[in-house]
Amino acid sequence: MTSNTPKFEFISQAKLPTRYGDFTIHGFIDHSNGQEHVALSYGNWDPIATVPIRVHSECLTGDALFSTRCDCGFQLERALENIVEHGYGVLLYLRQEGRGIGLLNKIRAYNLQDQGYDTVEANEHLGFDADLRDYAICKVMLDTLYVSNVEIMTNNPQKIQALTDLGVNIISRRPIDHGITEDNKVYLRTKTTKLGHKFNPDSLK
Template sequence: MVTSTPKNKFEFVSSAALPTQFGLFTIHGFVEVETQQEHVALSYGQWQEGDTVPIRIHSECLTGDALFSTRCDCGAQLQKGLQNIVEHGSGVLLYLRQEGRGIGLLNKIRAYKLQDSGLDTVEANEHLGFDADLRDYAICKLMLETLKVKNVALMTNNPKKQVALTQMGINVVSRTPIDHGLTEDNRKYLRTKTEKLGHQFDLHLLNNGPHK
């Protein structure tokens, strides 16, 4: 996990209305100047500066988010995060283009192949020469500043995201897990993230069947 990238390497681009099946969001575009990597934030509702705003930091997962894969819980967590924001009446989802915990789509497919051969998700990344998690959350600071969000209620199973936000000066008022998306196809994957990467998934769910 990297959080030290300078803020001036990121720029806000534009905003537009984004109707979704969950409700009417506004989509905000951001870019990493050096690499031209694009990221977006989805905001819903309104808040006053200083309010505690529900947020989710979601890393891109083409296979889970768009292709409905059950190898991970990403697609289910994305949907649940958006639903929670709408139910609350306001909130922000930060969608970071960091496929495969930062190794990219094609390397993720290579890692999947290694997992098919018996390695877990951490071992597969390391076998390919990568750290277990290469994601960089530094752009979140500019995203939240642009949306005038200083205090957040964070929806995540990953405490490292809370640490990253706190190090950037964002006040994390609370952290709520999203124990959503467990399947027979991803039970081992979620257990590995819990045991090796520090994610805090409900162990009762892991040991007693898919989330209903």
């Protein structure tokens, strides 16, 4: 990366019809590590409007392979549905698999979970922090799309704090308690007790 190259750069955009509606996909790159990220926008909004957004970290197993041992794919679908129902909104899709440890290490962590470790213990056993995700590019993505005020769809207060620290103006939070299965209840309980995620306690019984 040369001295005059921005760390985060918008590359291009294109139409992206989906089964939920017709979105526009916007591509970005983090030149510090070569990582590519995308934003999906739907509809139009006034720059001062409160725009519903979802900041979604890549989960190949949940998003594309339909795994029920996490709630990621279910949340992705619900977020897109919510955006279309609202008439406009943005989904930021960040390429940081397994809370930042990568796909193969996530499979290793799954193997440890199969042996009785919880999701936090498994990451730590592999030598990682519980959550290594970086949200720095989100502010650039939202600014590029003229999003000033947001309603964020999340159960994760750490994500809210990280975005707030970056200067994202979060007006409100919308819970996204969707996709709770018998396969992921223990995982979600751990995220609640150890990572501070907000779920309806009755849904995890």
